[in-house]
Amino acid sequence: MSKEDTYYGYAGHIADVDLTKSKVDIKPLDLDFARQYLGGTGFAARILWDRVKPDTDPFDPENPLIFGVGPVTGAFFSPSGRFMVAYKSPLTGLWGEAHCGGHWGPQLKYAGFDMVVIQGRAPKPVYLMIRDGDVSIRDAEHLWTRDTMETTDIIREENGDNDIEVATIGIAGEKRVRYAAIIGSYYRAAGRGGAGAVMGTKNLKAVAVRGFGGVKVANPGKFMAAARKGYEQMTTGKWGEMNEESLGKYGTTNLVTAIGEIGRLPTKNHTTGVFVDADAIGPETIRQKYRTSREACFGCALQCKFTSEVKSGPYQVITGGPEYETLMAFGSNCLNSNIESILYLNQLCNNYGLDTISTGCTIAFLFEAAEHGLISSKEADGLDLSWGNEKTIVALTEKIAHREGIGDLLAEGSLRAAQKIGKGAERYAIHVKGMEASGQDPRPQQSVGLTYATNVRGADHLRSLSCYEELGFPDVAIERFGEQHASEVMDLHSTTFKGHLIKDQEDLYVLVDSVILCKYGTMWPPVYYFDIMAEMLEPLTGFKEFGDLKQLRLVAERISNLRRAFNVREGVTREKEQLHPRFTEEPIPEGPAKGQVCDLDPMLDEYYDVRNWTRDGLPTRSALKRVGLADVADELAKMGKVVEK
Numbered sequence: 001m002s003k004e005d006t007y008y009g010y011a012g013h014i015a016d017v018d019l020t021k022s023k024v025d026i027k028p029l030d031l032d033f034a035r036q037y038l039g040g041t042g043f044a045a046r047i048l049w050d051r052v053k054p055d056t057d058p059f060d061p062e063n064p065l066i067f068g069v070g071p072v073t074g075a076f077f078s079p080s081g082r083f084m085v086a087y088k089s090p091l092t093g094l095w096g097e098a099h100c101g102g103h104w105g106p107q108l109k110y111a112g113f114d115m116v117v118i119q120g121r122a123p124k125p126v127y128l129m130i131r132d133g134d135v136s137i138r139d140a141e142h143l144w145t146r147d148t149m150e151t152t153d154i155i156r157e158e159n160g161d162n163d164i165e166v167a168t169i170g171i172a173g174e175k176r177v178r179y180a181a182i183i184g185s186y187y188r189a190a191g192r193g194g195a196g197a198v199m200g201t202k203n204l205k206a207v208a209v210r211g212f213g214g215v216k217v218a219n220p221g222k223f224m225a226a227a228r229k230g231y232e233q234m235t236t237g238k239w240g241e242m243n244e245e246s247l248g249k250y251g252t253t254n255l256v257t258a259i260g261e262i263g264r265l266p267t268k269n270h271t272t273g274v275f276v277d278a279d280a281i282g283p284e285t286i287r288q289k290y291r292t293s294r295e296a297c298f299g300c301a302l303q304c305k306f307t308s309e310v311k312s313g314p315y316q317v318i319t320g321g322p323e324y325e326t327l328m329a330f331g332s333n334c335l336n337s338n339i340e341s342i343l344y345l346n347q348l349c350n351n352y353g354l355d356t357i358s359t360g361c362t363i364a365f366l367f368e369a370a371e372h373g374l375i376s377s378k379e380a381d382g383l384d385l386s387w388g389n390e391k392t393i394v395a396l397t398e399k400i401a402h403r404e405g406i407g408d409l410l411a412e413g414s415l416r417a418a419q420k421i422g423k424g425a426e427r428y429a430i431h432v433k434g435m436e437a438s439g440q441d442p443r444p445q446q447s448v449g450l451t452y453a454t455n456v457r458g459a460d461h462l463r464s465l466s467c468y469e470e471l472g473f474p475d476v477a478i479e480r481f482g483e484q485h486a487s488e489v490m491d492l493h494s495t496t497f498k499g500h501l502i503k504d505q506e507d508l509y510v511l512v513d514s515v516i517l518c519k520y521g522t523m524w525p526p527v528y529y530f531d532i533m534a535e536m537l538e539p540l541t542g543f544k545e546f547g548d549l550k551q552l553r554l555v556a557e558r559i560s561n562l563r564r565a566f567n568v569r570e571g572v573t574r575e576k577e578q579l580h581p582r583f584t585e586e587p588i589p590e591g592p593a594k595g596q597v598c599d600l601d602p603m604l605d606e607y608y609d610v611r612n613w614t615r616d617g618l619p620t621r622s623a624l625k626r627v628g629l630a631d632v633a634d635e636l637a638k639m640g641k642v643v644e645k
Contacts (some may be wrong), residue, residue, distance in 0.1 A: 003551035005485040006120065007540035008218035009071030010034060011114045014131035015135045017128065019202055020061060020120030024135045029114055035543055036628065039070035041097060042514035042559040043115055044086035048095075049562055049632065051119075054569050054639070058090035058194070059176065059201045059319035061121035067108065067207060068115040068514035070348065071541050074106030074298070075215045075603040077227045078234060079334035079518040081105055081182070081298025083167075091178045091192035091358070091413050092434040095456040096193040101297035101305075101518065102185025104165040110211025118202065127168075127206040128157065132213065142204040148183040148350040153189060153206050164210045170353030172401040173200035177411040179358035179436075183350055185303075188297070191355035191433065193457050218542030226536040233527045234301045237511025242356060242525050247304040250283035255439070256332075258471060259280055263591030264448075267332040268387065270365040270430045270582055273441045274591040277337035281327050286341055295320070303518055308343055310625070315344035321442035322346040322356075329360025334367060334393055342391035343399055358413060363396050366406075368428040375421055381405040390634040430461045430580050432459035433572070442583045443601075444593030445470055447498045449584075453504065453577045456563045456575050464506035464511075467523045478524050480504075495599050499606025530556075558627040561611075565619060566642050572615035620645050 007029065016025040035439035037046050044066045051064050066086040073080055089096030108116070112133040125140040143151050152166040165185060172180040173196030178197030181189045190196075199205075216400045217223045233239055246254045256278055259265045264273040265345045286308060295305035301539035309318045314322030314337075322343060335602060349356045369375050377385055381399070383392045383406070399407025409417050415434045435458025442449030446467045452459045461604035468477045469490045477486035483500070509534055512522050522528045530549055538547030545551040563574075578584075583598045608615055612623035620643045624633040636642035 006216065007031075008216050009075065009537075010039070011069075011109050011112050011213070011215075013113050013133070014115045014117065015113055015130070016119045017116060017118045017135065017137070019118065019122040019126065019137070019204065022122070022137055024137070026133070026135065026162055032235050034541075035070075035545060036555070037559060038514040038551055038555055039114060040068045040084045040514040040516040041563075042555070043068055043545035044097070045559050045562040045566070047117060048086055048088070049566055052566075056088060058088045058093060058198060061090045063094070063118055064197060065195070065198050065204070066115060066116045067118070068384060068516075069105045069109050072517060072536065074109040074513045075217065075223075075540060076221075076230055076299050077517075077536055077540075079297060079300035079302055081514070082518055083108060084513060084516055085190045085195045086519050087193075087195055088197045089457065090176070090197045091194045091300060092458050094433060094458070094570055094572065095563050096195065096198070097435055097457055097513075098192050098195045098463075099513065099516070100182065100184045100188045100190040100265060101639060102165070102188040103298045104109060104167050104184040104189065105516070106298045107165040107209040107211050109215060110213045111209050112211065112213055114153065118204065120184050121201065122203040123468055124361055125203050125205050127204065127208060130207065130209045132211055134573070143205045143359060144174065148349060148353055149172070151206055152484065153582035155630070157204060157210070161210060161487075162394070166206050166208045167548070168206035168353070169196040169199050169204075170351055170401070172352045172354045172411075175399060175401070175411070176200050177354065177403065179355040180414050181349070181353050181355045183353050184297045187350055189350065189355065192357065192460055196353045205440055217540055222539035223536065226532065226539065230521075230528065230532060230536070231301050234521060234525075239525045239527055245303055247302050247520060247524070248466055250287060250319065250390070251323040252329060253283040253305050254320070255288050256327055259324075259439070262444055262470065263588065263593040264444040265332050266328055266437070266439055267439055268426060268435060269333060269361070269368045270441060271442055272589050272591070273593060274423050275332035277334075278332065281339045281342060282329040282338040286322075290339070290343060292318075297518070297535060301516065302518075304520060310340045310343050313340060314338065315340040317344045317347045319343055319350065319368055319419075325439045326356040326360070326378075328395060329357050329364075333361060333364045336390050336393060337386035337388065337389040345394060347422035348397055352397075354397070357438050358436045359397055360393075360399060361430065362393070362400070362410050362414045362417065363393055365418065365429050366396070366410060369418070369421060369425050371430070376421045379406070385538050406495060422592055427581070430459075430582055430608070432579060433457075433576060434447065435459050440465070440596035441586045441588070442579060443569060443596040443632065444493050444591075446495050446598060446603065447577055449598035449600050450498050450502045451505075453521075453579055453600055453604060454607055459580075462519060463509055464502050465523060466501055466505050468501075471524060473526055480529065493596060494591075495602045497606075498603045499608075499610050502603075503607055503610045507553060507560055510559045510563070511552070511556040548638045554627060558629060561624060561627050563634060565624070565629070565636060568617070568619060569636060569639065572617065574604065574615065577617055618643050
């Protein structure tokens with residue numbers, strides 16, 4: 001690996017791995033490429049656009065699996081311990097992207113790489129060992145069928161280093177469950193969209209990393225001033241107090257209470273937003289009875305991670321977390337109030353490498369389909385499909401991971417399962433673009449509906465969710481959008497200005513996902529915005545354009561447009577950017593938002609207008625050219641998928 005060039009903020013190299021040919025090609029990072037696409041999600045967006053042909057099957061060996069970090073990864077700017085994975089999703093057939101915390105990301109950076117691009121399929125199971133500029137392909141037949149914790153332990157033992165970080169799949173990835181996850185640092189998951197299934201189809205069991213390098217900073221004094229400012233905003237004053245009473249005290253489990261208070265805690269397969277047994281699976285119950293230690297991802301001042309333990313009974317387990325989304329998916333959405341079973345299920349998914357959201361929500365779909373007589377107990381391996389049956393939920397999770405019996409159907413995701421069941425079962429598969437809805441409900445909070453509809457990976461919250469109105473930040477809304485628009489932002493039930501809001505959030509989040517930072521600090525509490533990103537990025541990288549807010553926003557818009565263009569090339573139009581009828585046609589039956597439905601169309605119109613796309617969701621040539629994507633416009637034009645204006 002060449003060390004001739006000096007890179008600030010970047011490791012300076014990309015590894016191209018061809019598993020079919022068992023070949024590794026290490027290339028220097030192009031600095032112009034870095035200026036255009038920043039890192040992480042931005043790098044991945046360009047690579048996927050260039051390498052994935054339209055209609056490529058996600059399980060095709062040539063579907064790239066991209067592991068990436070950003071310029072801030074490992075640079076002690078809180079919270080910067082994450083990495084990302086990108087791919088064409090086997091769950092949706094569209095853009096796939098997942099992020100993961102822990103310590104794996106900084107190790108990749110310290111090992112000398114900004115990105116590892118993996119294509120092809122190994123003839124037998126292998127894993128990658130990345131150490132200080134070297135990438136080797138190693139035999140993994142002895143690891144195949146092992147769970148994620150065993151795999152991590154064995155790789156560390158056989159390499160004689162307990163500080164090696166491992167990102168690995170479990171049996172779910174090996175069996176190509178369409179929402180299989182990649183697990184890093186034992187308890188952290190790159191969860192949504194089936195990254196683990198793509199990894200499994202490549203016969204790639206794990207990617208292990210160990211580095212002894214560092215991160216060079218162009219202007220250490222200015223960078224540390226920005227880092228100190230961010231740290232102080234998170235740990236002192238209003239935000240610090242909020243953190244210690246929310247994320248610091250409870251982790252994301254506090255959202256069970258916070259979201260429940262506005263009537264949008266998904267319950268009974270998103271039928272309602274009120275769960276009467278919320279306290280049984282809520283933050284105080286977990287903190288008082290099961291929490292054993294507090295943890296943090298690399299370099300994080302928020303420290304929202306915890307370990308929990310069930311010490312006796314059928315669900316005896318030690319597990320990281322759980323996170324809010326897991327409590328929703330296996331708890332309220334399945335009408336399951338047995339918290340010990342949820343803690344057990346959380347670790348079961350960690351061991352098998354399963355996305356907890358899609359797993360739990362697909363099971364909730366099955367329960368509702370059974371309630372309406374569309375599938376019988378006999379057809380489900382004799383299991384009791386009544387709501388809240390935690391023994392059945394555990395059994396189904398096992399079956400999904402192994403693709404056994406009814407689990408083989410559910411491993412396809414709720415939409416495909418519903419299509420196979422027929423008889424109108426799609427009415428109960430709560431998804432957008434094929435991805436199961438996460439722990440939000442668009443009826444009590446209209447902007448969530450627009451986030452779901454326009455999200456590049458489906459019904460998910462982590463690409464543009466607004467927390468201004470969700471958790472109550474009127475002063476921040478005023479500062480960022482002005483008094484007039486702040487009142488519109490803060491109105492949970494109004495559709496006005498939401499197109500502007502979600503476009504702004506999407507661009508901010510794509511910047512965060514390219515830098516790469518954790519969303520906590522950006523969305524809750526909303527500390528980091530474009531201004532502090534600029535303050536941090538210019539002295540870190542030495543790129544003057546990153547210190548210019550106008551130029552930095554342009555980079556964010558470029559990446560946002562490129563990801564959406566990827567989906568447009570795969571056939572996404574306004575017709576596919578629709579919400580499930582449950583959200584638009586079925587009023588929420590109780591709670592603070594009783595009677596509400598989501599009015600998507602005016603928000604979608606406004607969003608497309610702000611993006612300078614057509615009302616049908618197609619990009620215009622002028623929109624793509626403005627952000628430096630003229631070549632993308634040319635390719636879409638050949639397919640009749642760009643409007644010439």
